[in-house]
Amino acid sequence: MSPQESFLESKKEKRKEKKKQQLEKLESSIVEGKEKEHKWWRIFDINRPRPLPDRNKEYKTSFRQVVAYLLVPFKRMFIVTLVLSILQSILFLALPVLGGDIMTQIVENQDFSLIVDNFFILFVALIGMGGVAYIRLYMNQFMGNSIIKILRGELFRAIQNSSYQFLDHHSTGDLMARCTSDLNTLKMLLSSQITFFIRQCLTVFLALVAMFVIDPKISLMVIPIFPVIFYVIYRFKKKIGPLYRESRDIYGDEVTATIEENIGGVRVVRAFATEQFEIKKFN
Helix, strand or coil: CHHHHHHHHHHHHHHHHHHHHHHHHHHHHHHHHHHHHHHHHHHHHCCCCCCCCCCCCCCCCHHHHHHHHHHHHCCHHHHHHHHHHHHHHHHHHHHHHHHHHHHHHHHHHCCHHHHHHHHHHHHHHHHHHHHHHHHHHHHHHHHHHHHHHHHHHHHHHHCCCHHHHHHCCCCHHHHHHHHHHHHHHHHHHHHHHHHHHHHHHHHHHHHHHHHHHHHHHHHHHHCCHHHHHHHHHHHHHHHHHHHHHHHHHHHEEEEEEEEHHHHCHHHHHHHHCCCCHHHHCCC
């Protein structure tokens, strides 16, 4: 190749490289523009990378460790769901108060046109409560599914890196139950039960305030019932807690393990004609 041809070839290569760089720069700017344009949509992307709690941090209780997976990656969304829960509780209590005021005015004034006049207010309050509840439930379910996706990946990573001694000590069914049904239970707790508990406590508090404002004497008659309710709940918790843990252990160690062994060794079971024995054992 002559010097002139080599010079022209190098010049072509430089042009190609320059065009390639310009094209990559243009594509990256388009992607960045789309991300900026639709940035708020990314909060509902379940595959979006999110910050995780420190794995080396020690927690006083396992509940705090699990809640950390809710507060660290979804702190802002959790605060929004709490605000929506408070708003839903207020609207839930506002409906009977508004309805009671309207009925009182109708009875006192014998003016049934007030029903039509105040129907729009009640309708807007009802639609508002339904809209708030829908958004809150959607965000709760999104957080629950995202947290379970993170926890399932973390749990599977931990199992893969576990020692042989740990794997020998825990049955396959127990580990499968922890990766499936136990995580679904955690999903219910983190996605709905925490905000549900806060919302119900707030609803009871606001209801008591409204009752004392309307009629303090009758409201005082309700107060002695609360210690009885709390005692019944406490006794129920004491009894149901051990039973629930026992049922989870049975589900993992016996039910899931038996199913896994029989499906994995179905050829052996049929070869020895022990189907009925395995069915009785499972039942």
